Amino acid sequence: MSIITILGAGAMGSGLCTPLCKSGWEVRLWGTWLDDHLIDACEAGKPHPRTKVPLAKGVKLYRSDELNKALEGADVVVMSVASVGVPKITEMALEGISKGKALWLTSKGFCPNQEGKIQLLPEAIRTIARQKGVSIPPIVAIAGPVKANECAEGKPTATIFGCKDIKVSQMYAREARTDVYCIEATDDETGVEICAPMKNVYAIALGIADGLEEGTGFPHHNLKAATFNRAIKEMSLLGQALGARMETAFGLPGVGDLEVTGLSGRNKVYGVRIGRGEKAKEALAEMDRLEQTVEGVPAAGLAAKLVEQSAPHLKEELTLLKAVNEILAGTDRPVVQVISEAVLPKRP
Numbered sequence: 243m244s245i246i247t248i249l250g251a252g253a254m255g256s257g258l259c260t261p262l263c264k265s266g267w268e269v270r271l272w273g274t275w276l277d278d279h280l281i282d283a284c285e286a287g288k289p290h291p292r293t294k295v296p297l298a299k300g301v302k303l304y305r306s307d308e309l310n311k312a313l314e315g316a317d318v319v320v321m322s323v324a325s326v327g328v329p330k331i332t333e334m335a336l337e338g339i340s341k342g343k344a345l346w347l348t349s350k351g352f353c354p355n356q357e358g359k360i361q362l363l364p365e366a367i368r369t370i371a372r373q374k375g376v377s378i379p380p381i382v383a384i385a386g387p388v389k390a391n392e393c394a395e396g397k398p399t400a401t402i403f404g405c406k407d408i409k410v411s412q413m414y415a416r417e418a419r420t421d422v423y424c425i426e427a428t429d430d431e432t433g434v435e436i437c438a439p440m441k442n443v444y445a446i447a448l449g450i451a452d453g454l455e456e457g458t459g460f461p462h463h464n465l466k467a468a469t470f471n472r473a474i475k476e477m478s479l480l481g482q483a484l485g486a487r488m489e490t491a492f493g494l495p496g497v498g499d500l501e502v503t504g505l506s507g508r509n510k511v512y513g514v515r516i517g518r519g520e521k522a523k524e525a526l527a528e529m530d531r532l533e534q535t536v537e538g539v540p541a542a543g544l545a546a547k548l549v550e551q552s553a554p555h556l557k558e559e560l561t562l563l564k565a566v567n568e569i570l571a572g573t574d575r576p577v578v579q580v581i582s583e584a585v586l587p588k589r590p
C-alpha cells in the first residue's frame with residue numbers, strides 16, 4: 243500500500259482524505275501549529291470543524307511537532323496549506339518531499355521570491371528546493387471544481403491533475419480515482435496554476451454582482467454572466483502569455499472552478515459584502531475576524547505585479563483584474579460602474 247502524507251489539516255487536506263482512503267492509499271494527515279483544534283475534533287471522532295464531515299476512517303493523524311514522523315517513508319507528499327504558508331512548510335518538509343516520488347499541490351496562489359519576482363507556486367517550491375541544494379520529485383498541480391466538504395462527503399467530483407510529465411499526471415489520475423472522484427490528466431501545469439488563484443480573484447467580482455442584488459433588491463444576473471465571461475477570457479489570455487494552453491481556462495481549472503467558487507466560498511462571500519455596500523477594507527477586517535481567509539485579495543495584487551513583470555502587454559487588456567484591484571483599494575466610484583466598465587463590450 244502506497245503512503246501519502248497530506249500537509250495541512252484544513253478543509254481541503256481533510257477532504258482529500260476521503261477519495262485517497264477509498265482508492266487504497268495509506269493516508270496520513272499532518273496539522274500545522276494552527277490546526278491543533280482541528281486535529282482535536284478529528285481525534286474525538288467529531289465532524290471536521292471546517293467541512294462538517296467526519297474524517298475518513300483509517301486516516302493517521304499527526305500534530306505539528308510530528309512532521310518527520312508523518313513524512314517517514316511517504317511515497318507522495320501533498321501540500322495543502324493556504325498559499326501564504328507554502329514557502330515555510332516547503333522548507334520544513336523539504337527532506338521528506340525529496341525522498342518521495344511526487345509532490346502534489348492543492349494550494350492556490352502566487353508567491354514572490356526573494357527578489358520580488360512573482361512566481362507560480364510550483365516554480366516557487368522548485369526555487370526554494372534549488373536554493374537549499376535539494377532535488378525534488380515531479381510536482382502535480384491539483385485544481386478544478388472541488389469544494390472540500392463535498393469531496394469529504396464522497397459526492398461526485400471532477401478534478402484535474404497537472405504535471406509537466408503527462409505520464410506522471412496520468413499515473414496518479416488512475417491511482418487516486420474512485421467511482422465519484424474522477425480525475426483528468428494534463429501536462430499544462432502553468433495553465434492549471436494560473437487558473438487556480440485567478441478564479442479566486444474573479445469570484446470576488448461574481449460575489450459583487452450577487453451583493454448588488456442584495457443591496458438594491460434587483461437581480462444583476464446579466465452583469466454576473468458578463469463578468470464570468472470576462473474572467474475566463476482573462477485567465478486564458480494570461481495563461482497563454484505565460485506558456486499555458488488556451489483550452490485549460492475553458493476546462494475544469496477555469497470554467498469549472500470559477501463556477502463552483504462563484505456559487506459559494508470565502509471569496510464570493512467577501513464580494514457579496516462589497517456589492518451590498520460595505521467598504522472593501524472593512525469587509526475584509528470582518529472576514530478576518532471570522533477566521534475566513536480571502537485568498538483572492540492577496541492574489542489580485544500579486545497577479546497585477548505578475549502581469550507587470552511577465553506580461554506587460556496585457557496590463558490594459560485585463561480590465562476585470564484592474565477593476566477588482568481598484569475596488570479592493572477602496573475606490574470612490576460605485577462598484578457597479580467599475581465592474582460594468584470592465585466587463586461589458588466596448589463601443590465598436
Ligand SMILES: NC(=O)c1ccc[n+]([C@@H]2O[C@H](COP(=O)([O-])OP(=O)(O)OC[C@H]3O[C@@H](n4cnc5c(N)ncnc54)[C@H](O)[C@@H]3O)[C@@H](O)[C@H]2O)c1
Nearest residue numbers: 250251252253254274276323324325327348349350389390
Ligand atoms: N476548500 C476548498 O474547497 C479548496 C479546494 C481546492 C483547493 N483549495 C486550496 O487548498 C489550500 C488550503 O485550503 P483550505 O480550504 O484547506 O483552507 P483552511 O483555511 O481550511 O486550511 C488552511 C491550512 O493552511 C494552514 N495555514 C494557514 N496559514 C498558514 C501559515 N501562515 N503558515 C503555515 N500554514 C498555514 C492551516 O494550518 C491549514 O492547514 C488553499 O490554498 C485553497 O485555495 C481549497
